[in-house]
Amino acid sequence: MDFADLRRPFVIAHRGGALQVPEHTMEGYRVAVGQGLAVIEQDVSTLADGGLGVMHDGTVDRMTTSSGNVADHTSVSWKQLDIDASVILGGGWPDGLRPPLFDEVLTEFGNRVLLCAEAKGKDAMAPMLDALDRRGLRPETVLLQSYSLADCQLARSRGWAVIWLGSADVAWAAAEDIGWIGLEAGQVTSAVCTQAHAAGIEVACHTVNRRHQRDALVADGVDAIFSDDPVYIAGDAGSRTSDLFARQVWLPGMLPDTDRGRFHPDDATWGSGGPDSVTSTLMGFLAPPDPAAFTLDLDLRMDEARAGGPTCCGSVLLTTDDHPYVPLSGASPGADGYRVLLRADGDLEVHRVTGGISTALASSTGGAALRTGSYVPLRITVSRAGLVARAGNGGTTVTVADTTFRPVPVVHLGSAFAGVRFRNLVVT
Template sequence: MTLPSPPSRGSRGSLADAVQDRVSDALTVDALRASHARLGRTVDDLPTPFYIAHRGGSLMVPEGTMEGYRVAAAMKAQALEADVQLLTDGTVGVMHDATVDRTTTSTGNVADHSAVSFGQLNIDASTYLGGGWPDNLRPAMVDAWLREFGNRIVLIPEAKGAGSVGPLCDLLDAHRIHPDRVIVQSFSAADCAVAAARGYLACFIGSTSVATATAIGAAWIAPHHTQITAGFVTEAHAAGLKVAAWTVNRRYRRDPLVAAGVDAIFSDDPAYLQDDTLLRTTDPFRSQAWIPDCKPMARPAAIGASSTRTGRGAGTRPAPASTSPCTATCDRRIRQASPWTSTCGSTVAAAGTPPGGPPCSSPPRLPVR
């Protein structure tokens, strides 16, 4: 596989351009429709396990946008997931959070928006994915999402907000989405029961209760990946349920789940999980394009000073001029000119072991972008 050249620093939109160069004509709606129609994907057609692009693959693309879903589909995502929220006018939009604060330049509750105002929100992609993505993107409406991808790729909509499952099923009916090409998921047993009664495959998320899942007519059960064992998978399969794990972004977490026999895996970075050959030996950090677990942090006051945060992806890095520090967990290794410290305290660099800690013991393995 030929790797795209890293985008140049300061070129806004350059990462998106690089991705679009990779997928070229596949990004057009007509090409996507023709391609997916030829594939004729159904849930049963997919491999075991198959990988679900969670929110479209939110570590790769701006989540919940048509542009993001198009890139994910063109990169051969096996299934697309979307969070469905009910709006004030009875329509349904795609957004994960109950508020618009995290992913847009606005604030407030999703449920307070109509289709018109929701469609005017500005997705703040450059903040959480880096300056390579433009900010003039809008959140998707479920109607448009189904129109473009329905029956062409397996869709996994989640009835996220209260009252959203009915309108979601109405749209599935209106677009004539075949029941073997969609799985309706929810943390609510009642919503899963509604979807199953409407004739759609239902997935009960966040539970390990096989008895409840079977009682509500669900076909799938999806606990958090830390709750899944080989024994649980055996129990679920014996009851006629398939098992999905959420949300997995690391290969070392994926491998035990595959060994346990799960049927599907939700991931924010499905391209990385589903293909072990996708490796990168360069880092687009200096181009201001973030990659998985390489989140922007406040720039230190002086060159050589460090900035620290706690939690997932926490770490420190000496700040080179005109760049922002980034972090990553220690199961990945980035080769670059300046060393930085990962969560485990290991140092990664182009060569040698600069001051700050021992070299990371994990082999270099970073996904192609």
């Protein structure tokens, strides 16, 4: 496949998909390719011996157990760095991964996967072009990037397509025969896209991890979208049943509203929160077969609740799209749906959420208090007539005949003033 063959807009795995895999690692790229992603991105810097290292930052501090400047490393010392994957990304990723050299990426993926490589620094583009020529890559399979006009001019003079990052100057790009401009998502407008297309120029934007943002950008007319969560943004993520947290790795669309929570290897679960926090995390991989009528089953366990705190709870929020929700903030525009709360004392509540503002609809009291460390089954059934929530094997139940928001297919899990774990998520 060539770039010209891709249906617009297409998705670029930003840093290989940095919310799913350790960014800019061969292991991460392999996962991205295995997920069916057509385009993977590289950030390329020049090393002290003229080699080319792949890493986003100008230092190795954030990504590795070492410190110092990327440019001070040689190709040999580069391959001795230890990427701190378990700290940076968590989940089931081990430490001991190595940052790649650009030559390694070209050798394994060149002419097999579409590459979108950015020249980081003013001295990287020329050796990148030399490496592409030396490895025999076809120009149709590579899209280069740079914020530097001089870099873009050099790439074009040698026959390579390039994105001029940070520029919305369509006329100048056209005069320089630059076929792409690359903007931050917030800079994209339908007028810019229309002007660019009229000049034969395509528009890329970065970095987009929520589908409601994607939808607006697609409506504006973008041609390519960089995403840290490319499977989710491409629309290919979707699970209804299975042991979703058993592998202890981040799933597509598992995005922080407040934070991403953490995995618990002792019982292969995922959870969030603590006695002093209120949390919410999007579970974008859950896909009801019928968004207007479905049942969500899960098991909830409460740990370390705030002492004497009647508001301690685990929560399930069902929203109409994937706008982030920040509980109790009153500042979550676009977050519309229903929130089900299971409190430490066993009470069950259902709230309607409108623009992030939560209003209680119904509650059930007298349920058995949650025992620390024990799981309680929770079932939420959405129908065209309303919503029913049932907690515990005894069947503490709350029913609401509210159909304000339909459909409500998007699931967020969270907690308030307690550490909460979740497992056995099934949507039917």
